[in-house]
Amino acid sequence: MEMKIFMRFPGNCPKAFTLSYDDGVEQDLRFIEICNKYGLKCTFNLNAGLYAPEGTVYPEGRVHRRMTRSQCIEAYKGHEVATHGYTHPWPAQLSTANVCYEIVKDRETLENDFGYIVNGHAYPYGNYNDAVVECLRDCGIVYARTTKPTERFDIPTDWLRLHPTCHHNHHRVFELCDKFVDMKNEQPQLFYLWGHTYEFEGDNNWERFIEIAEKISGKEDTWYATNIEIYNYVEAYRALVFSSDMKKIYNPTALTVYFTVNGKPMSIAPGQNVNL
Numbered sequence: 074m075e076m077k078i079f080m081r082f083p084g085n086c087p088k089a090f091t092l093s094y095d096d097g098v099e100q101d102l103r104f105i106e107i108c109n110k111y112g113l114k115c116t117f118n119l120n121a122g123l124y125a126p127e128g129t130v131y132p133e134g135r136v137h138r139r140m141t142r143s144q145c146i147e148a149y150k151g152h153e154v155a156t157h158g159y160t161h162p163w164p165a166q167l168s169t170a171n172v173c174y175e176i177v178k179d180r181e182t183l184e185n186d187f188g189y190i191v192n193g194h195a196y197p198y199g200n201y202n203d204a205v206v207e208c209l210r211d212c213g214i215v216y217a218r219t220t221k222p223t224e225r226f227d228i229p230t231d232w233l234r235l236h237p238t239c240h241h242n243h244h245r246v247f248e249l250c251d252k253f254v255d256m257k258n259e260q261p262q263l264f265y266l267w268g269h270t271y272e273f274e275g276d277n278n279w280e281r282f283i284e285i286a287e288k289i290s291g292k293e294d295t296w297y298a299t300n301i302e303i304y305n306y307v308e309a310y311r312a313l314v315f316s317s318d319m320k321k322i323y324n325p326t327a328l329t330v331y332f333t334v335n336g337k338p339m340s341i342a343p344g345q346n347v348n349l
């Protein structure tokens with residue numbers, strides 16, 4: 074009998090939802106409150122070289138207000154921080170050495186500040202070329218988000234050119250939310266939403282994010298995770314070893330991996346062998 078095997082996310086969820094927001098600004102605090110209320114997880118892409126000096130007071134009306142180092146360390150607990158270049162450069166215009174410096178210096182500073190491995194990235198201005206991508210790979214970055222909307226929910230294959238589903242201001246965002254929630258595909262699906270939280274203040278449309286959260290949250294078939302959790306999990310699934318007749322599976326990773334076999338949910342523990 075032919076076997077159809079499809080990845081499932083943790084808990085045998087067929088879908089995952091993730092968020093990616095840039096620049097480490099004060100509006101992230103309100104955004105995190107909403108995320109925490111609805112059980113959503115976000116990755117925040119920070120420029121450690123541009124932390125605001127402690128005690129910064131911004132002039133009235135300023136929308137782009139970066140947080141201080143201590144504010145950032147407090148704010149992002151329970152979510153992921155990732156690199157966004159040490160000083161938010163245009164990467165494709167820099168020398169290779171300078172791109173490496175921007176990445177490694179940001180990584181090192183964030184790792185020291187937050188106490189964990191920081192190996193994700195969002196391209197400043199969505200700007201990159203093939204040389205920048207290779208540089209990121211050499212600097213230990215495992216995924217890097219662009220700003221190009223796919224309007225789709227496919228599981229990424231080229232993690233260093235990780236195109237999001239859409240921006241929160243995309244004209245189809247609510248339609249895409251409804252489509253995602255209603256989907257009943259065998260194939261796993263990922264909804265990847267990005268933006269800047271200062272845009273909600275500048276555009277006066279915080280209710281837009283609340284509507285998205287209301288539509289997407291609280292679904293039993295959806296895993297709400299940070300970018301790196303999704304990357305690590307998908308790569309663990311891809312690392313499963315199958316026998317030539319597909320009847321034996323070995324999990325060489327440190328994660329429990331979920332999948333369906335002809336529609337039947339199964340899982341395989343770290344280091345375990347399973348006979349189908």
Ligand SMILES: [Zn+2]
Pocket residue numbers: 095096157161197198
């Ligand atoms: Zn940015």
